[in-house]
Amino acid sequence: MSFDEYLNLNLPRVESFHPHFNDALTWVLKAGGKHFRAKLLLGVVEAIKPDMLQNAYPVALGVELFHTYSLVHDDLPAMDNAPLRRGVETLHVKYDEVTAILVGDALNTHAFYVISNADLAPEIIVKCTQILSKNGGIYGMAIGQACDCFFERKRLALDELKFLHIHKTGALIAASMQIGAVIAGLDKLKCDEIYKIGIKLGLAFQIHDDIIDATSKQADAGKPTSNDVFKNSFTNLLGISQAKKQRDELEEQILDELKDSPIKNLVTNLINKYLKG
Secondary structure (H helix, E strand, C coil): CCHHHHHHHCCCCCCCCCCCHHHHHHHCHHHCCCCHHHHHHHHHHHHHCHHHHHHHHHHHHHHHHHHHHHHHHHCCCCCCCCCEECCEECHHHHCCHHHHHHHHHHHHHHHHHHHHCCCCCHHHHHHHHHHHHHHHCCCCHHHHHHHHHHCCCCCCCHHHHHHHHHHHHHHHHHHHHHHHHHHCCCCHHHHHHHHHHHHHHHHHHHHHHHHHHHHCCHHHHCCCCCCCCCCCCHHHHHCHHHHHHHHHHHHHHHHHHHCCCCCHHHHHHHHHHHCCC
8 A cells, every 4th residue: 555545544534513624634635745754754664674664654644744734834824824735725725724723733733643553562652753743843843943934034144044944844854764764673873874864865855945946837836936035045045056056965975875775775766856957
């Protein structure tokens, strides 16, 4: 079973008399997207210990739910005020702002409920929960988003910009890889090494996303583009040419550090598929 099939079979749902809450819960989840973080987690497990792949699906689902919560809240009027996500209306546009806030809250907490029910050893479930909550919370995505919002229209230095995006974007990508390594049974040192690779991969993805925003049409991207004029992006700070150079250097570092790692082919394929051009 593919992750897309698993997701569709396990979409969040609650019995109530609310007229559209269940539809709102699944609106962004059913809109498509790469499900990159979930599939990255599963890819790491498959590359290292494939017999644990089916056991990892609920955790991958939890990561996808958590990531989707962050998108819903990121699109809110108080933050990006975005009208489109994955080619469809954002939740606050489709329904209303209250619905979008509550759906984000629900997906956040439901992510950990799903993970807690995975068919894994209790200590593995606890570790997965620790990694996701750490990297999605004050030590990762939350502080990154806070910096992004607070310093909008204020130019950051390059090291500050990297801090912002390592935390806002890189941390959750790195966490997905680290969780996969934990489920696959790697020791702490190797799990930590994979996490560091994930941070660099996440930063490369953010730079590439900035490049797409600066160069693509809205119809191709599935979301508004050229909307980061006042944001601290790599293209705004460095220009498109230098941003591409930063991305390509990160890719080279990642592949060099992986060397004979069992996940090298996985990461190489991801880079070739998503980070070229």
